Amino acid sequence: MTYLAKSPWIIHYDASSCNGCDIEVLAALTPVYDVERFGIVNTGNPKHADVFLVTGSVNEQNREILKNTYDQMADPKVVVAIGICAASGGIFRECYNVMGGIDKVIPVDVFVPGCAARPEAIIDGVVKALGILEAKRQAMNDRPAATRKPAGDSV
Amino acid sequence: MTKQIIVPFGPQHPVLPEPIHLDLVLEDERVVDVIPSIGYIHRGFEKLVEKREFTEYVYVAERTCGICSFIHGMTYCVGVEQIMNIEVPERADYLRTIWSEYSRLHSHLLWLGLFADSFGFENLFMNAWRIRERILDVFEQTTGGRVIQGTCKIGGVRRDIANEKLAEMSSNLDSIRKEIEDLTNVFLHDDTVRHRTRNVGVLSREDAYHLGAVGPTGRGSGVAIDLRKTGYAAYGKLNFSMVTDSCGDAYSRCLVRCKELFSSIDLIQQAIRKIPDGPIEVKVTGAPNGEFFCRAEQPRGELVHYIKGNGTKFLVRSRIRTPTLSNIPSLIKMLQGCELADVPVIVLSIDPCISCTER
Structure with a gap:
């Protein structure tokens, strides 16, 4: 267990969700589900965050913001796509302003299904992402220092 | 003249779970002008009516917004x-009313939490959301979904609630009322909360009326418009009085919602x-031919669904006007002249729902 696994910080961005998944993400942070007891903290600053939770699908206007937020996060980092919209566009996939899942813009580590995704599913997804985060951290530490890329440059 | 600087607010901002972008024009710490830009989560599903049958479109209409989803679905159904x-059976009308009001409870509690968060009162935020979970439990027990219910359909509702369950819900509400009393006492009487909300973001009655403010934003400024008084669903058979306040500041809007x-x-x-x-649904045959403006009271204000059909399974046009869109001009008026530190409180005081706004 490292400090990352003990207290991962999350950041949330609503790409073009209907709000259903967004409020379930917040519900997971508040009493009843209360992931803060595990040290998970919601932050608004991408530079502080380890886990990026994205709800909703991408469109032309917000793809830059999504990419920018992701790039600002320091390595190692993981992306969790929450809800069916973030995976494929879901019920809105045929709309003219929906490009599809967020994996078209940033690499996704975990997909959480559901419309809207339940808080239990979101917690499961984040726990799974923490395993991937730890593996990424290990891989990063094993690399010789000279080949390490500065934060923000990775794909 | 003082030098003006522009500070961007959003689209990714800690206080808002949803993206809206405001360019705040500042002179020192004072906001002199606000330039809003929206469109970050526009999906364009009004056009989906051409691809989905009118009975299936209920699901899309419900997903306009994950907070007042039931009311969106219901308004669309009433329009068709x-x-x-x-003629919808009376029991279905009552069930729709019950679920609509549960939606309002869950939305207002959610808003109270976010509002507390906007002035940094984390404990209050957590408490509001704790009570909200009890409302969501009722949704889950009666419809199967927490935030997206999918129970409303054209011609009635999909699920009935047993009378024993209704009685249990009613007694359950008594204990929820006690918890809400404790919660709203803090919002309305705590000194720190009043300090952050009193005389902040004042909107006069004339401005509210002329800028088209709706819902608690308008009622907080004394504009007495509540579409539930038009008596759709079962509201015509129930007694309730409209809540208004005259001060027009963030505290008034909070008071109205409380x-x-x-x-x-x-x-x-x-x-x-x-x-x-009695029965909860009637059989629907044929397809809609004609047009209708259907209005309902969402937790945030007046919701309008315009529906036009030509006698086929696919509608010709759907148009949704949501309350936050009507409230954005009022929001800009409120922000002009405020302190930068009060911006999150004022933005949240209109209860912005951007997913609704941008559709």
Whole structure:
């Protein structure tokens, strides 16, 4: 267990969700589900965050913001796509302003299904992402220092 | 003249779970002008009516917004029913009213939490959301979904609630009312909260009326418009009084919502007492031919669904106007002249729902 696994910080961005998944993400942070007891903290600053939770699908206007937020996060980092919209566009996939899942813009580590995704599913997804985060951290530490890329440059 | 600087607010901002972008024009710490830009979560699903049958579109209409989803679905259904002259059974009307009011409870509690978060009162935020979970439990027990219910359909509702369950919900609401009383006491009487909300973001009655403010934003400034008074669903058979306040500041808008929580609980309990037995749906044949403007009261204000059909399974046009869109001009008026530190409080005081706004 490292400090990352003990207290991962999350950041949330609503790409073009209907709000259903967004409020379930917040519900997971508040009493009843209360992931803060595990040290998970919601932050608004991408530079502080380890886990990026994205709800909703991408469109032309917000793809830059999504990419920018992701790039600002320091390595190692993981992306969790929450809800069916973030995976494929879901019920809105045929709309003219929906490009599809967020994996078209940033690499996704975990997909959480559901419309809207339940808080239990979101917690499961984040726990799974923490395993991937730890593996990424290990891989990063094993690399010789000279080949390490500065934060923000990775794909 | 003082030098003006522009500070961007959003689209990714800690205080808002949703993206809206405001360019705040500042002179020192004072906001002199605000330039809003929206469109980050526009999906364009009004056009989906051409690809989905009118009975299937209920699911899309519900996903306009994950907070007031039931009311969106219901408004669309009522619109189609009006075009097709479908008489909905009385029990279905009552069930729709009950679920609508539960939506309002869950939305207002959610808003109270976010509002507390906007002025940094984390404990209050957590408490509001704790009570909200009890409302969501009722949704889950009666419809199967927490935030997206999918129970409303054209011609009635999909699920019935057993009378024993209704009685249990009614007594459950008594204990929820006690918890809400404790919660709203803090919002309305705590010194620190009043300090952050009193005389912040003042909107006069004239401005509210001329800028088209709706819902608690308008009622907080004394504009007495509540579409539930038009008596759609079962509201015509229930007694309730409209909540208004005259000060027009963030505190007034909070006060209106706090009082509406209690009026919603009363409405649900009245509806449970009066609900008749009987069928919950009628068979729907044919397709809508004609057009209708359907209006309903969302937790945030007036919601309009315009529906036009040509006698085929696919509608020709759907247009949704949501309350936050009407409230954005008022928001800009409120922000002009405020302190930068008060911006999150004022933005949240209109209860912005960007997913609704951008559709």
